[in-house]
Ligand SMILES: NC(=O)C1=CN([C@@H]2O[C@H](COP(=O)(O)OP(=O)(O)OC[C@H]3O[C@@H](n4cnc5c(N)ncnc54)[C@H](OP(=O)(O)O)[C@@H]3O)[C@@H](O)[C@H]2O)C=CC1
């Protein structure tokens with residue numbers, strides 16, 4: 001990484017799991033990066049603490065559109081905050097760590113403005129992968145993944161051309177229900193679903209990991225990031241989350257990237273790529289301590305969200321956006337205690353059955369499909 005003036009980083013979703021991890025990383029890397037913008041949804045108290053500590057030029061509270069509680073003087077308010085933060089002249093890198101499709105416009109705006117987008121918000125690519133890639137091309141922006149599997153794949157591919165890659169194999173922890181029978185899954189509670197075995201993350205992605213919808217989102221994300229066709233992207237269960245993914249090359253050689261399950265390294269690497277820096281605070285790697293490393297086939301029949309998402313990816317058009325929106329809405333209902341765990345894939349299947357053929361192509365068409373999918377889930381499952 002070249003020395004020089006510190007690069008400006010805007011963090012969208014700074015109060016979440018990835019956002020707070022990023023601030024820990026940036027505190028150690030103050031000679032290389034400075035925080036220029038922070039946004040949150042509703043957590044004004046934590047945002048205020050972060051603003052006091054990092055003194056960014058811009059602070060935005062998205063969920064304060066009415067200008068009521070929370071926002072301090074000088075803060076931006078409402079949904080425009082994300083795009084304002086993402087397009088500031090002093091932001092060289094935009095870390096998008098918002099959860100859900102709400103992060104889409106900020107990604108597009110940052111790429112249009114020629115920024116590097118360090119993308120944790122995988123829903124962006126699932127909803128609008130083609131549009132995002134086209135926007136990066138025309139706007140001169142660059143997309144670098146934060147998601148651990150995709151960071152691993154990026155590091156393994158290391159600039160080799162697409163035709164040298166035979167297969168991507170994404171690892172999945174299997175989540176808290178990896179060994180549960182179908183019968184037992186019917187009785188799984190929210191508390192059970194929030195007990196992720198290896199990663200500490202926000203509630204929505206933790207539920208996605210429990211249903212394997214997260215891995216479906218990640219297969220679609222990998223397709224759009226690396227341009228590999230769906231038939232050459234596979235998933236294997238790896239309960240220890242030490243191997244973050246594999247890349248098989250055409251000569252049969254297989255590379256894997258490994259590390260302790262912490263998001264600090266993928267976040268940092270998305271900022272420094274393709275360079276590597278020292279003094280990261282990442283603990284030493286001890287294969288004996290972390291092992292034995294094991295691998296299993298996915299139980300696709302018991303975790304249907306994975307197959308539904310992969311089929312939506314292959315269908316293309318608006319189908320991935322429908323998959324994502326139905327999942328977001330169903331997870332919100334599950335988090336509210338209004339539906340059961342297995343109602344999540346049922347709701348997704350229902351929405352895809354009605355809307356998988358909806359037109360995509362433009363941002364507006366994709367957002368229409370997103371809204372229609374949420375309506376289907378609310379009307380039919382939000383009892
Ligand atoms: N956590 C992890 O380890 C990983 C996460 N990811 C992905 O990163 C993204 C963030 O995940 P995570 O950090 O766990 O999520 P969290 O729920 O912990 O944090 C989400 C952040 O986004 C803000 N936010 C929520 N809704 C909105 C909205 N509608 N508009 C604007 N901002 C909003 C939240 O603000 P507030 O706090 O005020 O609600 C918070 O700052 C997700 O896409 C996830 O899939 C990917 C890999 C690993």
Ligand SMILES: CC(=O)[C@@H](O)[C@H](O)COP(=O)(O)O
Pocket residue numbers: 147148149171172173174175199205208209210214215263
């Ligand atoms: C840390 C990270 O990248 C998560 O997306 C993780 O992959 C979730 O774990 P699962 O493998 O259980 O989905």
Ligand SMILES: [Mn+2]
Pocket residue numbers: 147148149218
């Ligand atoms: Mn992941």
